[in-house]
Amino acid sequence: MFAAHQLPPPPVVLDAAVGVWRRGLLQQDIIATVLRVAAGFTIGSLLAMVLATFIGLSRRTEEVFEPTLQALRTVPTLAWAPLLLLWMGIDEAPKVTLVAIGAFFPVFVNLVAGIKNVDRKLVDVARVFDLRAVEIARRVILPASLPNLLTGLRLGATQAWLFVVVAEFFGASQGLGFRLTDSLQSTRVDLMLVALVCLAVLGKLTDSVIRAIERRSLRWRDTIGERQPA
């Protein structure tokens, strides 16, 4: 179906991978991309957690921020890319920012929904013990919305990987996304495939890590997804 120069067989791709690894290019690309994802994901999800907590817990904060955030959310997130380039130049800042935007919304939306869905009955238990609002938030509402937070983080991480590739399409000189466009120009399909495989492996790895955290910290959940107690 495809000619060998369009879809090279696995041994050729493997050779290409070994080649760029020997020259240190692959490591350099992976490190650049991973660092961008790590920085953007951390910034975006932390910001989302802080804002979601305030908006979820306080009606007034919600009234102030929610309409703006809803409006921003309707912008297809990738459409930010050109604007960010214009504002921040072509160094790391716009790339990390784009990744952060990508990670922000899934975390934000899920955590707000989680906080709003906390059972009032549990909150009443804490109120009987005369806990202050801050303590109720910390000891009841946040733990109760942890499942939603973790779902948000997983989706956010997926988005972060998506966005880093797009960010590296514009004005990057290293990174897996840059390698994709660069290889397109030099029609090195083997190198494109190497980059794609790396992205797949890294994305899956991130997801597995968050899943493992999820399993560990949600052992208490009584859902069909959890193993039955012995």
Add this chain to the structure above:
Amino acid sequence: MSRQLVVSELRKRYGDLPVIGGLDLEVAPSEIVAVVGPSGCGKSTLLRLAAGLDTHYRGEIRVGDELVCGPLPAVGLVFQEPRLFPWLSVADNVAFGLGERRGPQVRALVSDALAAVELTAFAGAFPKELSGGMAQRVALARALVTEPQVLLLDEPFNALDAFTRMRLQDHLLAAWTRYRPTLLLVTHDLDEAVYLADRVILLGERPARVVDVIPVAPARPRDRRDPTLAALRVALLEALHLERDSRLVTA
């Protein structure tokens, strides 16, 4: 050290609907009082008000010499459902009201409370691993561990089968003997009322007020087969019917 609970001239309405209409009630220190009445008559509302969860009422609720205008450390409440925090172990659920420090003192209090409901072996379990009766015993331990002077119970054994319910009533009595709180128990179950209480208070149809007070004489431990209790149950049943019939006539 338990305190007296005094409710006087209590009135509460939800919008235009009067739920409690001038209710007077006194529970002596360490006394057990059961409140029975037709469903929807405002019994649960009475407990929410006494627990300080809802402060929009007229009249007075006092615990000892403290006026209830918000939750008080001296007042505990056990709900109809266990309402355990699913992410906390049994021991941490029990310790919830003691704050977040986990010193030896807290651990001793918690293991005491768990022993009182015979759940020591389940201290490390998560709520999802418990049966309904066990979960409600944990809820009882959680309410007792802070040693409230007044403990309110809102149909706590309602959702359980008859056997479990009887066992839990005995757990409650054992815990009461250990902590000696003043107990106000709302229930549908007349057998439960006469088995547990020193006095049974009968509320009328909404808006709730006291229509009858029936003292339960036999000393504890009581025998469930005691004919005196059966006779009291009949008397309660008749009083409930009388109350309903009088309403029907006047309506």
